Amino acid sequence: MTDTTPVLKAKGITRTYGSGCSAVHACRNVDVEIMPGQLVVVRGPSGSGKTTLLNCLGGLDLPDSGRVWLNGRELTAMRENDRIQLRQTDIGFIFQSFGLIPVLSAAENVEVPLRLVRTEPRERAERVAELLKMAGLAGHHNNQRPVELSGEQQQRVGVARALANRPKLLLADEPTGQLDSGPAADIMDLINELVHNQDVAAILSTHDPLLAARADIVLELHEGAIVERTTGRQSRAEHGDADNMIGTANVPYNGR
Ligand code: ADP
Ligand code: MG
Secondary structure, three states: OOOOOOOEEEEEEEEEEOOHHHOEEEEEEEEEEEOOOOEEEEEOOOOOOHHHHHHHHOOOOOOOEEEEEEOOEEHHHOOHHHHHHHHHHHEEEEOOOOOOOOOOOHHHHHHHHHHHOOOOHHHHHHHHHHHHHHOOOOHHHOOOOHHHOOHHHHHHHHHHHHHOOOOOEEEEEOOOOOOOHHHHHHHHHHHHHHHHHHOOEEEEEEOOHHHHOOOOEEEEEEOOEEEEEEEHHHHHHHHHOOOOOOOOEEOOOOOO
16 A cells, blocks of 8 residues: 655744844745655754744744645645644654653653553553663663663653654654764664654754755755755765766755
8 A cells, every 4th residue: 555645744844033134034835745654864064944944834833925835735724723632633742852751661652642642551661661662771771761861762662652642643853862873873773763664754953964965855944944855865875975966856946
């Protein structure tokens, strides 16, 4: 069965902060489309608009113009309550600072989203065990609190929690921003593996070109606009050989 509906589709996303001569054009006419099983990386320097774009895609913020569809339903046309509800069921968020509840164990943190949708206790316990295993956490870590875990282990808990309710989309703004390069690569490998095995879609941001090399699609942001759109193989070739830019689809600057 081939599903041809994009998990997420966005057209003409434009978001400006302030007005007049102090206006900041954080997103300019950005288009994004992502299918199940795809990993999209939004790459760009600090201030290029990554957070603004991800917030608009995840329904945390509304663009000034442009439209966003999640699994075929238009987020940008919904009432706020419906948007909040859809966000809870259809999107798993992974946070740069992990966002774990300090007084809960790793397993209890993963359980939180399941409690929110009133999953039965037995099913909850089975799902938590499955998620922790999927995230590569060994049994003895499961009863430890976040403070007793390394940054990488905490982010593994964060990834497991994000997947708890089987969302179709994972969204992560610099999920490896607080990790050293080794653990950061391991977390990227984990997300990459889960995206391909679980058939979810993931959009994440990073300013690290090494991490972007794992993506199926890399969107390069510059001053709020996509200046380059690269498919995974091209991006890996580019990463392996900086001069090998042949075949890269350059997208013209939008909205300027
Ligand atoms: P990135 O995540 O790539 O660092 P951001 O989306 O945070 O980029 O920011 C893009 C631009 O928008 C920057 O110039 C930033 O200063 C500006 N910006 C972000 N949030 C706000 C805000 N709430 N009010 C005003 N300007 C903002
Ligand atoms: Mg940011």
